[in-house]
Amino acid sequence: MAGHGGRGRSGRRPTLEEVAARAGVGRGTVSRVINGSPRVSDATRAAVEAAVAELGYVPNTAARALAANRTDAIALVVPEPETRFFAEPYFSDMLRGVGAAISDTEMQLLLIFAGSDRERRRLAQYLAAHRVDGVLLVSVHAGDPLPDLLGQLEIPAVISGPRSEEETLPSVDSDNYGGGRSAVEHLIERGRSTIATITGRLDVYGAQRRIDGYRGALLDAGREVDERLILPGDFTEEGGRRAMTELLARCPHLDAVFAESDVMAAGARQVLREAGRRIPDDVALVGYDDSAIARHMDPPLTSVRQPIEEMGHAMISLLLDEIADRRPAVSRGLERRQVVLPTELIARASS
Amino acid sequence: MAGHGGRGRSGRRPTLEEVAARAGVGRGTVSRVINGSPRVSDATRAAVEAAVAELGYVPNTAARALAANRTDAIALVVPEPETRFFAEPYFSDMLRGVGAAISDTEMQLLLIFAGSDRERRRLAQYLAAHRVDGVLLVSVHAGDPLPDLLGQLEIPAVISGPRSEEETLPSVDSDNYGGGRSAVEHLIERGRSTIATITGRLDVYGAQRRIDGYRGALLDAGREVDERLILPGDFTEEGGRRAMTELLARCPHLDAVFAESDVMAAGARQVLREAGRRIPDDVALVGYDDSAIARHMDPPLTSVRQPIEEMGHAMISLLLDEIADRRPAVSRGLERRQVVLPTELIARASS
DNA sequence: AGGTACCGTGGGAGCGCTCCCACAGGTGAT
DNA sequence: ATCACCTGTGGGAGCGCTCCCACGGTACCT
Numbered sequence: 001m002a003g004h005g006g007r008g009r010s011g012r013r014p015t016l017e018e019v020a021a022r023a024g025v026g027r028g029t030v031s032r033v034i035n036g037s038p039r040v041s042d043a044t045r046a047a048v049e050a051a052v053a054e055l056g057y058v059p060n061t062a063a064r065a066l067a068a069n070r071t072d073a074i075a076l077v078v079p080e081p082e083t084r085f086f087a088e089p090y091f092s093d094m095l096r097g098v099g100a101a102i103s104d105t106e107m108q109l110l111l112i113f114a115g116s117d118r119e120r121r122r123l124a125q126y127l128a129a130h131r132v133d134g135v136l137l138v139s140v141h142a143g144d145p146l147p148d149l150l151g152q153l154e155i156p157a158v159i160s161g162p163r164s165e166e167e168t169l170p171s172v173d174s175d176n177y178g179g180g181r182s183a184v185e186h187l188i189e190r191g192r193s194t195i196a197t198i199t200g201r202l203d204v205y206g207a208q209r210r211i212d213g214y215r216g217a218l219l220d221a222g223r224e225v226d227e228r229l230i231l232p233g234d235f236t237e238e239g240g241r242r243a244m245t246e247l248l249a250r251c252p253h254l255d256a257v258f259a260e261s262d263v264m265a266a267g268a269r270q271v272l273r274e275a276g277r278r279i280p281d282d283v284a285l286v287g288y289d290d291s292a293i294a295r296h297m298d299p300p301l302t303s304v305r306q307p308i309e310e311m312g313h314a315m316i317s318l319l320l321d322e323i324a325d326r327r328p329a330v331s332r333g334l335e336r337r338q339v340v341l342p343t344e345l346i347a348r349a350s351s
Numbered sequence: 352m353a354g355h356g357g358r359g360r361s362g363r364r365p366t367l368e369e370v371a372a373r374a375g376v377g378r379g380t381v382s383r384v385i386n387g388s389p390r391v392s393d394a395t396r397a398a399v400e401a402a403v404a405e406l407g408y409v410p411n412t413a414a415r416a417l418a419a420n421r422t423d424a425i426a427l428v429v430p431e432p433e434t435r436f437f438a439e440p441y442f443s444d445m446l447r448g449v450g451a452a453i454s455d456t457e458m459q460l461l462l463i464f465a466g467s468d469r470e471r472r473r474l475a476q477y478l479a480a481h482r483v484d485g486v487l488l489v490s491v492h493a494g495d496p497l498p499d500l501l502g503q504l505e506i507p508a509v510i511s512g513p514r515s516e517e518e519t520l521p522s523v524d525s526d527n528y529g530g531g532r533s534a535v536e537h538l539i540e541r542g543r544s545t546i547a548t549i550t551g552r553l554d555v556y557g558a559q560r561r562i563d564g565y566r567g568a569l570l571d572a573g574r575e576v577d578e579r580l581i582l583p584g585d586f587t588e589e590g591g592r593r594a595m596t597e598l599l600a601r602c603p604h605l606d607a608v609f610a611e612s613d614v615m616a617a618g619a620r621q622v623l624r625e626a627g628r629r630i631p632d633d634v635a636l637v638g639y640d641d642s643a644i645a646r647h648m649d650p651p652l653t654s655v656r657q658p659i660e661e662m663g664h665a666m667i668s669l670l671l672d673e674i675a676d677r678r679p680a681v682s683r684g685l686e687r688r689q690v691v692l693p694t695e696l697i698a699r700a701s702s
Numbered sequence: 703a704g705g706t707a708c709c710g711t712g713g714g715a716g717c718g719c720t721c722c723c724a725c726a727g728g729t730g731a732t
Numbered sequence: 733a734t735c736a737c738c739t740g741t742g743g744g745a746g747c748g749c750t751c752c753c754a755c756g757g758t759a760c761c762t
Contacts, residue, residue, distance in 0.1 A: 026712035062416035063748035092437040377742035414718035
């Protein structure tokens with residue numbers, strides 16, 4: 001009881017110490033109960049819980065963060081301008097999955113955009129201040145310095161969509177190769193002969209893998225791959241339009257298009273319409289993401305579904321492991337933590 | 352120099368005390384410099400800043416939060432399910448405005464959804480723990496208990512879209528009356544005779560005001576208001592379709608529709624198309640929000656623009672005032688802080 | 703009987719900051 | 733010369749928690 005003065009002002013929030021006094025136990029014991037330590041007798045635990053309830057005690061996060069050197073918060077960092085983030089159903093679906101997963105934990109989720117240089121600088125400050133226990137990285141392009149920064153600061157991170165085959169960060173991804181492959185196999189089964197593809201940004205590893213899947217399906221079906229039918233898009237609707245226009249010019253008789261995102265498929269559809277091609281009669285169209293766009297398109301779009309919610313869950317649990325594991329960094333080593341989840345083709349009227 | 356031991360471990364982040372030692376000043380002085388207090392001589396300030404730079408000092412937020420009893424964070428609370436949030440361009444535009452405004456400050460923005468009961472409970476916990484200095488409330492419906500909770504906990508809050516005419520919380524809004532009015536005046540000028548409206552949710556005050564604007568414009572033009580031409584929507588595309596269908600049934604000869612959101616206008620447009628009505632030849636269409644949807648619609652949609660970015664700025668600055676003002680709560684009183692920003696009609700091909 | 707092993711428990715020390723009081727030194731009025 | 737009053741500065745106390753050491757008690761061994 002020495003030291004500390006300044007108690008008992010009017011409408012203050014109760015402290016651990018007050019709960020302890022009320023329950024007739026020591027501060028340490030209350031702390032143990034709050035944090036779910038098993039080393040507390042049942043009777044004591046009950047008494048403490050009663051006191052907590054009576055006083056309406058809620059732990060002070062700042063104090064806890066200071067003493068324990070953790071923040072109980074993780075950040076979802078989006079290295080894109082906000083506009084793109086919201087335009088892209090992939091992101092919002094991902095956010096929903098992550099949101100659902102995190103609400104099973106005590107962690108708090110921060111959404112941080114790092115699209116502009118200025119936002120980048122702010123983020124660097126933020127991370128340097130260790131204001132989060134870990135970071136979720138979404139859609140990082142090859143060459144982005146962010147992962148290195150995270151490494152330097154020794155902040156646990158998980159990346160969705162590895163940057164390359166030898167991604168060093170723990171990662172979660174869907175089976176882009178299999179997804180691309182299944183889309184094309186589907187078109188082959190439907191009897192299509194000239195199958196083009198509008199790809200995603202080529203500096204995104206997952207986009208490359210989808211192209212690999214496209215190639216794989218054709219080759220395994222004993223067909224040739226015509227490089228002129230592979231057109232780079234950029235995941236935007238406008239990009240889809242441009243690519244489709246070019247595709248039509250290059251190869252007017254094509255009868256199927258695999259667009260590697262629903263948004264690009266929507267752009268492609270417009271161009272096809274304007275060119276008088278009927279979907280699916282003249283040209284079959286397949287998208288990727290199975291987003292709301294796909295369901296609402298006219299005709300409804302066949303699309304490759306990624307298990308986004310599960311991906312969100314996987315990211316959270318990988319990251320929590322990573323955070324729990326702040327041991328000497330030695331014991332990890334070779335166990336590369338990569339999760340790859342299967343995709344599923346959702347067939348609709350467009351193919 | 353008494354007390355405190357435990358310094359100088361290996362790769363730790365520098366503390367205030369270390370910066371002070373390096374600069375040859377006291378702890379308090381460094382704190383003053385960091386916090387921009389004017390009561391520091393220029394020479395001292397320079398010395399401290401040099402030390403900060405050399406050491407790469409970044410303040411520990413947890414310690415600061417504990418000592419100063421503030422968090423430097425504010426939450427944007429969205430009392431809607433995440434799905435709706437992302438579907439609604441209004442929200443994402445608002446978020447963009449708020450994001451831009453906050454990046455001029457030292458505050459951190461948290462995005463919190465409180466759509467489900469479970470999310471609500473979590474939010475209540477979160478607020479009870481005072482983990483944010485203030486709250487931005489977006490799109491709160493009449494009867495929502497959230498504002499009261501905030502009041503009880505004495506957490507500063509600003510609401511966008513007041514709940515009623517006698518909103519007690521500081522609020523920011525656009526001129527919904529004027530916006531609705533300008534839409535209808537525009538249609539009248541264009542020579543339209545039978546002008547219907549698809550309203551927003553009736554428990555949203557702003558939606559009511561838009562209807563009032565609709566009525567006002569008609570009456571002032573010496574026309575009658577036909578109640579059968581006022582159909583409630585719910586801000587969704589599906590709601591827009593339903594309302595338009597009903598409207599067409601009730602009044603097949605209508606020649607103009609004012610939809611009180613772009614999303615509903617998109618729904619209405621579909622129905623009009625399917626019914627063989629040409630836009631704007633047969634029916635003129637005006638939306639509200641001037642979102643990306645409006646610009647990309649075919650034909651481009653005339654819409655009422657709300658200055659969303661400015662609204663975001665206004666919300667942030669009101670809230671910061673509110674936070675700064677935690678004085679005895681007496682000195683405020685009557686000065687109701689309400690900001691109303693003007694709207695602007697953006698005429699396009701749909702009318 | 704004494705020793706060893708664990709419980710469950712209390713409470714000191716400390717996390718890194720802000721707040722504020724005390725104090726030195728300068729300035730100007732009396 | 734005395735007093736009052738600024739300005740700039742140092743550093744004690746304290747924010748509310750976690751960590752961890754030390755303690756008394758019980759249970760089980762020798």
